[in-house]
Each structure stands twice: as structure tokens, then as C-alpha cells.
Amino acid sequence: MSKALLYDATLCIDCKRCEEACAEQNGLPYNETIAAEPQSEHKYTAVLNKNEKYMRRLCMNCQDPACASACPVAALRKTPEGPVIYEADRCMGCRYCMLACPFNVPKYEWGKLLPKVRKCTMCSNRVQKGLQTACAEVCPTGATRFGEREQLIAEAKQRIHANPGQYVNHIYGLDEVGGTSVLLLSSVPFEEFGYPGAMLDEAMPLLTFRVLSKVPDVVTLGGVLLGGIWWITSRRADVAAAEKAEKEGPGHGERGERDE
Amino acid sequence: MNKPRFTFWKLVLGGLLLAGAYALTLRFVRGLGASTNLSDAFPWGLWVGFKLFSVALAGGGFTLAAVVHIFNLKRYQPILRPIILTAFLGYSMFIISLIIDLGRPYRVWHPLVMWNDHSVMFEIAWCVMLYTTVLLLEFIPALFERLKWKRALSLVHGITIPVVIAGVILSTLHQSSLGSLYLIVPGKLYPLWYSPFEPVFFFLSAVCAGIAMVIFESWHSSKAFGKQLELPLLVGLGRVLAVALSVYVTVRILDMVHRGVFHLLVLPRTETYLFLLEAALLVTPMLLLFWTRVHQRLTGLYLCSVLTLLGVVTNRMNVAITGMEASSGTYYFPRWTEFAITLSLVASAFALFALAVKYLPVFPQVRESGMFRVAQPAPGVAKSRLRAPEFTDVRS
Numbered sequence: 001m002s003k004a005l006l007y008d009a010t011l012c013i014d015c016k017r018c019e020e021a022c023a024e025q026n027g028l029p030y031n032e033t034i035a036a037e038p039q040s041e042h043k044y045t046a047v048l049n050k051n052e053k054y055m056r057r058l059c060m061n062c063q064d065p066a067c068a069s070a071c072p073v074a075a076l077r078k079t080p081e082g083p084v085i086y087e088a089d090r091c092m093g094c095r096y097c098m099l100a101c102p103f104n105v106p107k108y109e110w111g112k113l114l115p116k117v118r119k120c121t122m123c124s125n126r127v128q129k130g131l132q133t134a135c136a137e138v139c140p141t142g143a144t145r146f147g148e149r150e151q152l153i154a155e156a157k158q159r160i161h162a163n164p165g166q167y168v169n170h171i172y173g174l175d176e177v178g179g180t181s182v183l184l185l186s187s188v189p190f191e192e193f194g195y196p197g198a199m200l201d202e203a204m205p206l207l208t209f210r211v212l213s214k215v216p217d218v219v220t221l222g223g224v225l226l227g228g229i230w231w232i233t234s235r236r237a238d239v240a241a242a243e244k245a246e247k248e249g250p251g252h253g254e255r256g257e258r259d260e
Numbered sequence: 261m262n263k264p265r266f267t268f269w270k271l272v273l274g275g276l277l278l279a280g281a282y283a284l285t286l287r288f289v290r291g292l293g294a295s296t297n298l299s300d301a302f303p304w305g306l307w308v309g310f311k312l313f314s315v316a317l318a319g320g321g322f323t324l325a326a327v328v329h330i331f332n333l334k335r336y337q338p339i340l341r342p343i344i345l346t347a348f349l350g351y352s353m354f355i356i357s358l359i360i361d362l363g364r365p366y367r368v369w370h371p372l373v374m375w376n377d378h379s380v381m382f383e384i385a386w387c388v389m390l391y392t393t394v395l396l397l398e399f400i401p402a403l404f405e406r407l408k409w410k411r412a413l414s415l416v417h418g419i420t421i422p423v424v425i426a427g428v429i430l431s432t433l434h435q436s437s438l439g440s441l442y443l444i445v446p447g448k449l450y451p452l453w454y455s456p457f458e459p460v461f462f463f464l465s466a467v468c469a470g471i472a473m474v475i476f477e478s479w480h481s482s483k484a485f486g487k488q489l490e491l492p493l494l495v496g497l498g499r500v501l502a503v504a505l506s507v508y509v510t511v512r513i514l515d516m517v518h519r520g521v522f523h524l525l526v527l528p529r530t531e532t533y534l535f536l537l538e539a540a541l542l543v544t545p546m547l548l549l550f551w552t553r554v555h556q557r558l559t560g561l562y563l564c565s566v567l568t569l570l571g572v573v574t575n576r577m578n579v580a581i582t583g584m585e586a587s588s589g590t591y592y593f594p595r596w597t598e599f600a601i602t603l604s605l606v607a608s609a610f611a612l613f614a615l616a617v618k619y620l621p622v623f624p625q626v627r628e629s630g631m632f633r634v635a636q637p638a639p640g641v642a643k644s645r646l647r648a649p650e651f652t653d654v655r656s
Contacts, residue, residue: 040300066444072381073367073374092370093363096381098303099584100444107300108363110293115363196447207443208380211459215383215433222429226330230421233332 002063002181003082003127004149005136006156009186010166011143012054016047018135018144025123025134041107044120045135048193053186055193056144058135059084059105059120060173061181062203069205070100075117082149082181083122091117102177102196102204122181149181156185178203273607280604283597284360292363297595302584306594307361309580310602312438313573314350314357315388316462319470320477321347321395322431329424335493339478341402342613342622346477348395349609351388357605380440387434394427402620436463442579450583451521452535457511458579464508465572468542471501472568479562481623484614491558498561502549505568509546534574534582541571 016035022045023030029042038057039046045058061084068076068084075090076097097117098106109115123133131137136146145152156171172190173180176199184190191197286295298305320343327333328340359365371385397416404413439462442449455461475497516522525532545564554560585592594602616622 069376069378070381070444071376072379072385073370074376074379075374090367090370090374091364092367093365094361094381095303095363096379096441098300099448102445102447104301108292108303110299111291112293113288113291115292198447200446204444205378207446207456208440209378211436211440211443212378212380212383218433219429222432223425226326226425226428227421230330230332230425233330237332237334 002080002149003122003146004061004152004181004183005058005122005133006145006147006152006183007056007185008143008145008156008159009053009055009184009188011141012047012056013141013143014047014049014054015140017138017140018056019043019045019047021134021138022120025126039105039107041109041118044118050188050192053188053192055184055186055190055195057194058182059122060103060176061120061122062177063179063181064177064203064205066100066102066177066204067097067106069208070096072096079124079128081124081127083124083127084181085121085124086117086119088116093117100204102199104194149183152183156183159185175201177201273611276600276604276607279600280607283600283604286597287360287601295595295597297592297598299590299592301588301590302592304580304584305592306581306598306602307357309577310605311354311357311361312576312580314353315435315438316466316469316572316576317473317569318347318350318354319431319435319466319468320473321350321398321470322391322428322435323467323470324474325398325424326428329420330428336474336497338623339474339481341399342477342481342617343474344395344398345402345613345616345622346473348392348399349612351392351395353605353609354388355392357602360601380437380444384434384437384441387430387437391427391430391434394423394430397423398427402616402622405621406619431466432463435466436460438462439579445584448584448587449579450531450586451519452516452524452531453579453583455515455519457515461508461512461515464504464511465575468501468504468508468568469572471497471504472545472565472572475501475561475565476569479558479565481617484617491556494558494561495555498549498555498564501564501568502546502555505542505546505549509543529586531578531582531586534578538571538574538578541567541574545571 019035020030022028023034023043026044028044034043037043037046038048045056048055048057061078061082063078065076065078065084068074068078070076071091072094073090073092075087076084077087078084093108093115095108095117098104098108106117106119108117123131123135126133132146133144136144139145145155153171153174156174160167160169160171166187168186168189170190172184172186172195173182178201184195186193189197283295292298296305324336324340324343328336359368362368371382372389376382397419401413401416404410404416436459439458439460442454442458443456446454475494478494525535545567548554548560548567549564551560554564581592
């Protein structure tokens, strides 16, 4: 079954221990300056603070990710366990994933000569071992919880149901872009923290694959059509040439229709 | 030849290439971040815009190849080779700018062995690679004629039709796919440009740009080399361009009607102004070309082809840059290095074209009307051909 994270902003106390654990897990630097920074190529998750309302930003690890469908070399991939992983050895740096991501998550190592794409990969190596993500493990209040996606959805629904006034009546990530492996609950609209508000409920890859899936048809039909046209026009030219040779006449007319 | 003017353009070329070489050094020594204005918020910039329109302007290659070989309108043959050469140079510039733009250029071959058939970019990579090969095969007879390699020549001529058919199909696929790239960004591309029919628009406008390029190039080769298509042929092309533009403009208007975005045109925003510029550049030649006084004259045809080309370039830039800016939350303007590399690529394409014309039979004088037959042996000295008068119609 697919794993997921549930972040409940109302339980968050902005202790930023998830940021620190994330940095440690991924071998990234962490200090007070970095703590104040937004998501970047050296910071895969950030706790935002807006008028004492908090919100985490991290890769949503979409169920059917736009980045994975965009990547020409399949460097980004959705694993059955939930995480969307990145194989740096395949990446050629076209950055189409950055364009395609509806949440603007993938960041690029612009300062390096041989850059990589950087993003949260939901601690895929830990998850594969049956562990929870570093951020969920370290969270002191249970604001970030790790578990089965179905169970977390049920729990989120129950929390909204039990405390109707406390939450925006919406689980962000339940249906957005076909669902994500990171689910969010909040007391203020998600747009205030940069989450796109009006999202399609269908998976983004469908937008391009609907067209791409027609490629074999275009090739087959195009070949038949163009071959057929050529067969007719070249036959016509042959006949015209033969007639011309027979008559030995001045030879005009059949092609002169456009030469006014 | 006008000597001072020649020297002036040589100087311009030299200057651009120098600036380009310096910018290229910066890009490979300091990396993308330090040498460009690209960022996490704006990962695709001027180079992507350049790639989009260099391929569109090369659209003449498949359009004219289909006209001459598939529809068998052999009277357009004399301009086919220079157009194929233009297309080949256009795609070469696409590939070079891609290599410069890639974060890890040495992995440009990865799509060959690492497949993702759900990726538009993957399909484009394959199509561009295969179609550049097709263009090479379509142009290589010029080299074989020059070298008088008769066996190789008859071999290439033997596969003309399958190669041309493959070329048309590949072009249809990737010209439209360059538009499909943007289907996955419904929340990011400004609604004046985002449309589920983007692939259709990209294909149709590439056909328009292709036809305009044939007129444009015929006019220029007449200035530079004293060679051009006969006026009736150009007039015919002008009419085709008028219809092609009408179809393209109509489809775009219908799409805007169905998506209900006309109200956006009253907003005083950069997107509005640049959209109106794009529209004006495409609608003006469309209307003018229906006017006999314009499409019966070389100057009129030339002017309309220039407007069309500028219109298509503006469209590609609008999709790549203008339309993506608002959602990115930042302001992007290309750094001088991005301009220098782009302009020096354009300049090298012009220089390579001139070189090819000088040393290869790009403008063969007279061709036999038979499709597979080898053209008359090219005169040995290139210069004598340069002085030759205008083409004579093959059948006259």
C-alpha cells in the first residue's frame, strides 16, 4: 500500500525540527540563517510562518506526478511505496520537470557547473526499509504524521468532522492533480502559503499523454495518406509524360493550370 | 559585389561570434546560474524561445518537400534545396542551443537509451534527431553532385520518397509536440496562450512560417545570388500563405471564443500588448495577401512574408517567456550572455548558408523534370553558377 504524510497546520508549533531532521537526513547544511530561508536546492522542506499561522512546503509526491511524466529520461519516478524519487545519474538537466511541476517544487543547483535537480523524495530509502520519514519521526506534536494514505485520509476527514470551525473544510492533496502523497489540513486558505488554489482534479500527465498517445496513429495514417497521394500524383505525371511522348506535341496543358 | 557592404557584414558576423564565444566560455566556466538570468522561478528562458522559433522557421523544409515530392508540383523544385539547407541549419542551431542550455550537456544522448514514452520532451528528442538525419539525407545530393559521386547519388535518389514521407510525419509530430510541451502547465501559461489545442496551433503556424520562409528566401537569394523563383510561382505561394494564415488565425479565434478569454484583452497588462502585437503581425499579412496589388508584386509578397515570420517568432517568445512570467512571480529578462549566444547562433547559420551556397550546388541551374533522375552534372566552378541568370522553368 502507498504511504503518505499528513500535515495538520493547527498542531504545528513552528519548532522547525522537521527542517533540521530533513537537512540531516539528506546531508545538507542547517543553521539559523537557513532556518529563515524558503525551500531551495539546499533546503527540501520549509515551515512558513504567516501571522502565527504555519504551513509546511515540501514535495507533494503526487500519485501521478507531472515531473515524472515530463522527464525525457525517466530520472524522476513514482515508487509504489509513495515517494517520487530522482535518479541524478540519468538527469541531463533540461529542467522540464521544474516547468511541469504545478507546485514549483523541484529546485536546481544553479551555482554548480554540473547541477542536479533537488527536491524532497519523502525519505524513500527510509520508507523502503519500513521506517517513517525523518520529518514525521522527529515531529514533537504529531503535526506531521506518516502512515497509509487511506488511513491518513480517514483520519483527516474525522478531524475536520470533529472540529468543524477549526479547519478549512478541505483536505489539500486528496483530489488535487489526481491526489498527492502529502495531505494538508489548515485553518487558513492554502493559497496564502503559495499553494495553487484552483487545481485540476485530474492527473497532469493526462494533459500531455492524451496527445502523445496519438503518435502511433499519426505515423500510420500519415504514412498511408502521404504514400497514397504520392502514388496518385506520380502516376498522373507518368501518364502525362507518356501521352506527351506519344503526341510529340508542344506538351503543355496538363500542368499549366496554375501558370497564368 | 558591393565590397564595403560585404566587409561590414563580415565585421558584424565577427563581432557577434566573438561576443558569443566569450558568453559561451562564461556559461561553461561559471555555470548556468552565474552566466544567465535563469532561476528556480524561471527555469526556461530566451534559449527555449529561440529553440521554439528556429524549428518553426525551419518548417519550410517539410512543407516544400511535401509539395514537390508528394504532391508532385515540380515547378517548386528550384527553391527546394536552399529551403532544405535552411531547415537543416535551423535544426542544427536547435541542437546546439539545446546542448548549451542543458545543465549536463554531455548527457544529451541519454534519451537514446533511457526511455520515457510518456514524456513530450522524449518524443521531441527522438523526432528532432531523426528529422535532422532526414534533412541531411535530403540535402546530401548537393554534396554528392559536387563530388561527382554518381553511385551514392543514385542511391540517395532511390530512397527520396520514403525519406520525404518520414520527414513530413516526423515534422508533423514534433512541430505540434513543441506546443504539447505547454499542455502540462495549465496553471502557469497565461490564458491568452494556454489552450488544449496548442499542438494544433504550433503545427499550423509552422506551416505558415514555412511558406513565408520560401518567399523570404527566394527574395533574398535573388538579391544575393541573382536567383529566385519566377513571379507566378511566388504569387501562387502568396495565395497559399493567405489561406494557411486564415486557417491558423480562424482556429485561434474560435479557440478563444470557446474558452471565453476575449475579456482579457481589455486588461492593461504586458501580456495584452504582446498578444496584440503577435495578432497584428499575423492578421496584417493575412489581409494584405488577399489584395491583388500586394500578392502580385514581389515587394508585397516579401513584406508579408517578413510580417508572418515576425508574427510566428513573437508567438513562440510569448509562449516561452511573456506567458510564463506572471505565474512565476518574478521578472525575467535575458542576460547579455543569453542574447550574445542566441545572436551568434543566428549569425553562424547565415554564414554557413552563404558558405554552402558558395561551394555546393544549392541552386542547381536546370533540373530534369523526372523525379529520380539525377540533375544535370553541376558546372565545375561554383562562381560561374553564381553569375547565372534566373531559373528557367523546367518545363518551358
